[in-house]
Amino acid sequence: MSTEADSMIWSSLPVPAVLIDENERIGDLNPAAEGFLNNSAKWLRGQPIWDRLAVDAPLEESLARAREQGTPLFVNDVDVGTGSRAPVVCNLQIAPLQGRPGWMVMLISPRELAGRMTQSNSVKSAAKSAIGMAEMLAHEIKNPLAGIAGAAQLLSMSLPKDDLELTDLIVAETRRIVKLLEQVEQFGNLSPPELQPVNLHDVLDRARRSAGLGFGAHMKIIEDYDPSLPLAQGDPDQLLQVVLNLLKNASQAADPNKGGTIRLHSFYEHSFRLRRADGSGQSLPLQIEVIDDGPGLPDDIRGDIFDPFVSGRENGTGLGLALVSKIISDHGGWISVDSVPGRTVFRISLPRAPGASAKHTAQSRAKKEKS
Ligand SMILES: Nc1ncnc2c1ncn2[C@@H]1O[C@H](COP(=O)(O)OP(=O)(O)OP(=O)(O)O)[C@@H](O)[C@H]1O
Numbered sequence: 477m478s479t480e481a482d483s484m485i486w487s488s489l490p491v492p493a494v495l496i497d498e499n500e501r502i503g504d505l506n507p508a509a510e511g512f513l514n515n516s517a518k519w520l521r522g523q524p525i526w527d528r529l530a531v532d533a534p535l536e537e538s539l540a541r542a543r544e545q546g547t548p549l550f551v552n553d554v555d556v557g558t559g560s561r562a563p564v565v566c567n568l569q570i571a572p573l574q575g576r577p578g579w580m581v582m583l584i585s586p587r588e589l590a591g592r593m594t595q596s597n598s599v600k601s602a603a604k605s606a607i608g609m610a611e612m613l614a615h616e617i618k619n620p621l622a623g624i625a626g627a628a629q630l631l632s633m634s635l636p637k638d639d640l641e642l643t644d645l646i647v648a649e650t651r652r653i654v655k656l657l658e659q660v661e662q663f664g665n666l667s668p669p670e671l672q673p674v675n676l677h678d679v680l681d682r683a684r685r686s687a688g689l690g691f692g693a694h695m696k697i698i699e700d701y702d703p704s705l706p707l708a709q710g711d712p713d714q715l716l717q718v719v720l721n722l723l724k725n726a727s728q729a730a731d732p733n734k735g736g737t738i739r740l741h742s743f744y745e746h747s748f749r750l751r752r753a754d755g756s757g758q759s760l761p762l763q764i765e766v767i768d769d770g771p772g773l774p775d776d777i778r779g780d781i782f783d784p785f786v787s788g789r790e791n792g793t794g795l796g797l798a799l800v801s802k803i804i805s806d807h808g809g810w811i812s813v814d815s816v817p818g819r820t821v822f823r824i825s826l827p828r829a830p831g832a833s834a835k836h837t838a839q840s841r842a843k844k845e846k847s
């Protein structure tokens with residue numbers, strides 16, 4: 477390697493890379509390749525490459541051609557063995573080395589790695605297109621549904637009493653579908669949050685009251701607030717939606733006859749930081765937990781509950797937590813879940829409103845409340 481920068485790049489490459497000289501011997505290799513071949517560079521240099529690396533594909537001819545014509549060569553999904561361990565499926569990328577006639581550089585990407593990265597990407601885009609498709613369908617289905625419900629209502633006027641049950645059923649079921657479609661549409665229509673300083677306890681209170689009057693009437697909801705919690709930076713309406721969804725899930729998980737208990741817990745965690753893939757970090761010190769004592773997440777979907785259309789309930793659309801997760805990530809926040817039978821904790825971590833210090837904010841709020 478000539479310059480310092482070159483050698484830095486070479487040793488930082490996360491993929492095994494090998495230089496092959498004009499005699500098919502190992503000219504050099506990077507640390508990742510040392511690991512892959514399970515030997516030191518010192519020992520490996522000068523060794524015939526194909527003695528060290530068993531590639532289950534007829535490479536010679538195409539490699540010779542690539543070398544002659546100065547063109548790159550890609551070989552996908554080949555078994556690559558190293559003598560000391562079982563072969564792994566790899567993608568090989570081989571290209572002529574600039575400035576050294578006859579030499580080639582070869583990158584060895586184990587498929588496990590390559591496969592995993594594309595897989596998670598494709599899962600995300602699959603979810604996106606599933607939602608896109610559902611939105612389109614939702615839009616298309618709503619109009620004819622309204623027609624069906626209307627027709628059933630007209631029909632019911634001329635039917636004998638005994639048959640009314642049937643038209644009622646049609647109307648009730650179409651209503652249910654319309655509601656479901658509205659949920660799908662709501663997901664697609666979600667606008668970016670209008671961020672402003674928010675008192676999270678106001679949000680929790682509003683959610684608690686509305687839950688208590690409706691879907692959560694059978695639940696006991698306990699407040700466990702840190703009164704000095706500073707203001708968060710968020711969109712109050714969207715955060716209300718988040719808490720309502722979490723309360724609804726907890727209420728639906730509980731035994732409908734016996735009910736259950738939900739604890740709304742707020743606290744400040746100074747050290748909570750989100751580290752992003754690009755190295756930047758954000759402080760998310762405001763914590764809200766929605767804790768229930770129900771049966772816990774079903775085992776078969778536990779890893780996927782934030783994905784759209786994943787539901788463990790008979791009539792669930794599986795959009796609740798997908799919406800929650802989208803809103804929280806639009807806020808730059810974080811959501812996590814910890815669940816065992818008897819205790820399920822959904823935790824939301826949010827940034828603070830810029831400006832006043834924690835103490836300051838709490839004090840000025842206390843003053844405001846007094847006045
Ligand atoms: N607190 C909880 N306790 C037990 N299971 C839960 C809890 N919260 C969520 N779940 C599980 O996660 C699944 C996904 O939840 P999500 O809110 O995304 O969809 P849903 O409630 O099934 O449908 P929707 O919210 O669209 O009506 C639920 O069906 C349920 O099985």
Ligand SMILES: [Mg+2]
Nearest residue numbers: 724725796797
């Ligand atoms: Mg739900």
